[in-house]
Amino acid sequence: MHKKQTRSKQKQMVKDMDMAGDRREDVVIVGGGISGLATALALYRKGIRSLVLEKSKTLQATGGIIVHSNGWRALEQLGVASYLRQTADPILSGQFSSLDNGKQEEIPIWKEEMRCVRRTDLVNILAQNLPLETVRYGCNVLSIELDPVTSYPVLQLQNGTTLNAKVVIGCDGVNSKITNLTGAKAPNRLNVIGVRSFTIYPNGHKFGSEFKMIRKGDVTVGVIPMTTNQVHWFITRKYLSQEGFKISKSPKLIMNFSTESVKDFPSSVKEMVNNCWLECLHFSEYIKYRSPWNILCTHFRVGTVTVAGDALHAMTPFIAQGGSAALEDAVVLARCFARKAVVGGPGEIGSKLMVEKAFDEYLKERKTRLLRLTFESTLLGKMEETSSKLIKLLCIVLMVVLFRDLFAHTRYDCGKL
Numbered sequence: 001m002h003k004k005q006t007r008s009k010q011k012q013m014v015k016d017m018d019m020a021g022d023r024r025e026d027v028v029i030v031g032g033g034i035s036g037l038a039t040a041l042a043l044y045r046k047g048i049r050s051l052v053l054e055k056s057k058t059l060q061a062t063g064g065i066i067v068h069s070n071g072w073r074a075l076e077q078l079g080v081a082s083y084l085r086q087t088a089d090p091i092l093s094g095q096f097s098s099l100d101n102g103k104q105e106e107i108p109i110w111k112e113e114m115r116c117v118r119r120t121d122l123v124n125i126l127a128q129n130l131p132l133e134t135v136r137y138g139c140n141v142l143s144i145e146l147d148p149v150t151s152y153p154v155l156q157l158q159n160g161t162t163l164n165a166k167v168v169i170g171c172d173g174v175n176s177k178i179t180n181l182t183g184a185k186a187p188n189r190l191n192v193i194g195v196r197s198f199t200i201y202p203n204g205h206k207f208g209s210e211f212k213m214i215r216k217g218d219v220t221v222g223v224i225p226m227t228t229n230q231v232h233w234f235i236t237r238k239y240l241s242q243e244g245f246k247i248s249k250s251p252k253l254i255m256n257f258s259t260e261s262v263k264d265f266p267s268s269v270k271e272m273v274n275n276c277w278l279e280c281l282h283f284s285e286y287i288k289y290r291s292p293w294n295i296l297c298t299h300f301r302v303g304t305v306t307v308a309g310d311a312l313h314a315m316t317p318f319i320a321q322g323g324s325a326a327l328e329d330a331v332v333l334a335r336c337f338a339r340k341a342v343v344g345g346p347g348e349i350g351s352k353l354m355v356e357k358a359f360d361e362y363l364k365e366r367k368t369r370l371l372r373l374t375f376e377s378t379l380l381g382k383m384e385e386t387s388s389k390l391i392k393l394l395c396i397v398l399m400v401v402l403f404r405d406l407f408a409h410t411r412y413d414c415g416k417l
């Protein structure tokens with residue numbers, strides 16, 4: 001009896017929504033990056049169909065991405081880990097070197113699985129596992145609001161149409177429009193520039209399976225072998241002047257900036273940067289991040305709208321966890337959603353209250369995890385950015401007290417889908 005009532009209520013609601021706008025969808029995901037595609041796939045594996053709106057004309061992904069054990073566990077739940085493992089060799093050791101004082105230290109990563117996969121391989125395999133037409137390209141979401149009558153979300157698209165949805169999950173990255181609706185503050189800005197790309201060595205490279213971090217002055221270079229003839233690298237450097245914006249628009253200027261940054265580095269690093277794959281050069285002017293207290297104090301849900309990936313927890317790249325955390329979000333969100341928000345037949349969405357409860361459960365579980373991740377990555381980011389010896393010392397003390405085991409976060413298991 002109760003179920004019947006709920007269904008007829010839903011049907012009425014659907015009718016109302018059809019009258020109110022151009023189109024109606026059950027679950028809409030805004031953004032087709034790692035987070036949006038992983039969320040769509042996780043929901044699909046639980047029998048829930050969704051529509052992903054991506055503003056670009058094709059999938060956008062450049063360079064490599066380090067995936068730690070926790071990310072591999074999430075990829076296993078999504079059913080794509082074994083394919084991706086074939087595309088990227090494991091990293092077996094790590095070394096940090098300072099060119100300022102000659103200090104060398106082992107980075108003890110060999111205890112956990114760490115591989116650097118091509119971002120294109122990752123997003124392609126996620127997309128290929130989705131039903132046809134799940135992702136709609138060239139669909140820019142201009143704004144979102146809650147319908148004053150039904151309280152369900154209404155999306156305004158650039159092509160002039162309106163889309164009514166029962167559920168919206170914002171996976172639209174660090175400048176998320178969907179996060180704004182939840183009342184979250186804009187992310188903070190770290191005065192550090194990031195460049196990344198990869199270099200192909202037709203006859204094989206000489207870095208072996210070792211992850212290298214090399215530092216000189218305010219420049220840090222990371223070298224991560226992907227396969228025997230492909231290496232992913234990144235450069236981080238303090239923000240210098242207002243030139244950043246101009247640089248980001250031109251691959252030639254990004255290249256000049258990169259070669260200038262590594263001019264005092266060993267010849268293997270200079271060659272690697274000089275011979276990089278230009279089309280994959282990616283420049284981040286400023287690094288944006290959410291502080292742990294911002295994560296703690298924001299609800300990140302309004303009605304049946306929530307967020308995932310960088311839209312929820314943009315973090316500095318110094319622990320290489322933004323992408324893996326987005327994969328974990330997908331697994332946890334789909335698990336909570338299937339458990340709390342689905343009624344009757346497969347994928348049939350329950351009442352507004354059920355969806356809200358599902359999202360609250362998801363956010364509660366994720367916040368505990370994200371507090372630690374964002375705290376650690378913020379501290380490392382501050383150490384990179386600051387010129388103050390006192391702040392640096394404070395960060396070091398906090399790191400030693402709270403994060404003595406630098407890789408503890410990689411042992412996290414987001415659980416079964």
Ligand SMILES: Cc1cc2nc3c(=O)[nH]c(=O)nc-3n(C[C@H](O)[C@H](O)[C@H](O)COP(=O)(O)OP(=O)(O)OC[C@H]3O[C@@H](n4cnc5c(N)ncnc54)[C@H](O)[C@@H]3O)c2cc1C
Nearest residue numbers: 031033034035055066141172173194309310321322323324
């Ligand atoms: C220099 C650097 C190095 C990094 N290295 C690592 C690493 O090694 N390992 C790791 O795990 N993480 C790393 N990260 C972090 C990682 O890249 C991000 O956490 C991850 O890409 C976030 O994925 P996302 O899908 O949430 O966001 P995004 O990748 O930003 O995707 C958002 C998508 O939404 C779309 N979109 C945006 N707005 C709209 C709209 N209005 N309408 C429709 N579509 C929209 C965009 O086109 C995009 O496709 C690094 C980050 C940086 C800056």
